[in-house]
Amino acid sequence: MQQQQVRQFVERYLATFSAHIVESHPDYLTVKLPVEVDKDIGNRPFYWSWVDKMNLAYQPLVLTFTFHPECMPEGLRSEHLHLGAARMQQIFASAKKHGSFVCMYEQQGGLLGNAGKRRSTPLMPWLGMNLKVSLLCDKRRDILLYLGINLHQPRIVTDFTSFLFSLSLTPAIPDYYYTLDRKVTIQEALQMAQQEVEHTLEQEDQQWAEEARTRLSEEMAILEAYYEELARREPENEQTNADQTEEESEQPEAQSLLEREALHPEPGSVGPPSVEQPLSFDEYRTSGGRILDFLRANGIQTTPREEIHQAEWKKSTPDEERQRRKDELAWQYEPRIEVSFINGGLFYLSSVPPLMRSSKAKSMRHLPASGRIM
Numbered sequence: 001m002q003q004q005q006v007r008q009f010v011e012r013y014l015a016t017f018s019a020h021i022v023e024s025h026p027d028y029l030t031v032k033l034p035v036e037v038d039k040d041i042g043n044r045p046f047y048w049s050w051v052d053k054m055n056l057a058y059q060p061l062v063l064t065f066t067f068h069p070e071c072m073p074e075g076l077r078s079e080h081l082h083l084g085a086a087r088m089q090q091i092f093a094s095a096k097k098h099g100s101f102v103c104m105y106e107q108q109g110g111l112l113g114n115a116g117k118r119r120s121t122p123l124m125p126w127l128g129m130n131l132k133v134s135l136l137c138d139k140r141r142d143i144l145l146y147l148g149i150n151l152h153q154p155r156i157v158t159d160f161t162s163f164l165f166s167l168s169l170t171p172a173i174p175d176y177y178y179t180l181d182r183k184v185t186i187q188e189a190l191q192m193a194q195q196e197v198e199h200t201l202e203q204e205d206q207q208w209a210e211e212a213r214t215r216l217s218e219e220m221a222i223l224e225a226y227y228e229e230l231a232r233r234e235p236e237n238e239q240t241n242a243d244q245t246e247e248e249s250e251q252p253e254a255q256s257l258l259e260r261e262a263l264h265p266e267p268g269s270v271g272p273p274s275v276e277q278p279l280s281f282d283e284y285r286t287s288g289g290r291i292l293d294f295l296r297a298n299g300i301q302t303t304p305r306e307e308i309h310q311a312e313w314k315k316s317t318p319d320e321e322r323q324r325r326k327d328e329l330a331w332q333y334e335p336r337i338e339v340s341f342i343n344g345g346l347f348y349l350s351s352v353p354p355l356m357r358s359s360k361a362k363s364m365r366h367l368p369a370s371g372r373i374m
Contacts, residue, residue: 001083003067010065010081013095022062027071028078030064040094041087102345104169105177123179123348125151127189128160130342133197135204137212137335143204144342147196148353149189151182155355156192163353179348197339209335216333223329227322234318 001009010029014021017037023030033041035058039048042061051058064078065087072078081088105123126148133143148160157163173179184192316324 003082006081006083006088007067010091013091016099020060025073027068028064028066028073028076030062030076032060032062034060036098037094040097041090043090096343100343102171104171104345104347105173106347106349106351107168107170107174107177108350120176120178121350123173123177123350124153124352125180125182126160126347126349126353127151127186127344128164128347129193129344130161131193131197132340132342133200134338134340135208135335136338137208138215138333139208139212141208143200145197145200147193148347149184149192151184151189152180154184154188154192156196157353157355158196160353163351164347167349167351169347173348177348177350201337212333212335216329219329219333220326223322223325227318230318 007029014031014037017034019034019037020032021029022032038044038061042048044061050056064073064076065081066072066078067081069080072080079085079087108121129145129147129149131145131147133145135141135143146159146161148157148163149155150157
């Protein structure tokens with residue numbers, strides 16, 4: 001997406017909300033944001049919560065967008081707008097939020113009857129749907145479907161979006177046009193779309209799923225071999241850990257005994273006292289002593305350490321860890337199919353799109369709007 005395309009998209013987005021363009025320069029664009037746009041891309045939620053709560057008058061936000069960083073306007077606070085900008089991602093999200101479904105009417109030139117009078121033209125209802133079919137495993141392949149379903153006479157066509165681009169559409173019904181009744185419900189149209197998706201998947205090569213299952217079997221075999229070897233070494237590790245535990249348990253007992261003897265010497269014991277002259281805290285810290293030793297030597301209680309609940313820190317067993325790893329591998333490699341709705345709309349058309357079936361896989365690959373993302 002080039003900078004010129006970015007500007008065209010932003011201008012179309014702002015025109016959709018009837019935003020007031022303060023200044024349109026070849027290098028930048030100054031716009032006064034309407035309420036809907038401000039709430040989506042203005043980045044001031046606390047302001048809007050205060051305005052809505054107190055029922056105050058709206059103060060519009062004015063922004064300046066530049067599309068060429070080397071041509072920044074002097075004296076204006078501007079923001080460079082490009083494809084990877086955070087503000088541009090907010091614009092995309094707002095456009096998706098408000099434009100995921102539309103209702104449009106076809107508008108043609110004046111149609112005159114035999115007597116030279118304008119005659120009414122019927123408009124056929126169509127349901128347009130753009131779907132993304134994802135073939136998922138450790139790899140991913142997306143198939144885009146552009147379906148059009150006739151709601152007056154049950155009929156389905158593919159590459160419907162390219163056909164719509166060739167028409168003149170308007171959000172309001174034109175004069176001397178009327179709409180035909182819908183004889184197909186939305187639920188029945190969705191079932192037709194589901195059948196078309198299943199038909200498309202039947203035409204696809206299923207080799208990708210077989211290869212994914214093969215890779216899954218190989219990874220599972222490696223995982224099982226690892227844990228079998230770990231199980232054989234487990235007795236040796238248990239003996240080593242037991243010896244280390246005994247040594248560690250003996251060391252704290254000996255250390256605690258020495259500390260008690262140093263802090264509370266037995267009466268009549270021979271030897272110089274641990275502290276010959278009492279020192280203040282500042283003198284002790286200046287001499288380089290540790291604060292904890294000073295507190296212990298002067299009998300000041302220290303804050304006890306928090307006890308760690310061993311039940312909460314229980315270590316996973318090898319069987320639990322192996323099962324968790326197997327579940328992760330199954331999620332990563334197991335072939336699956338996901339179908340997601342991109343956008344769509346209800347279109348009332350007087351023109352008739354060409355009938356094309358998705359079974360023609362070869363011709364479908366060469367259509368301009370039926371691109372496939374591999």
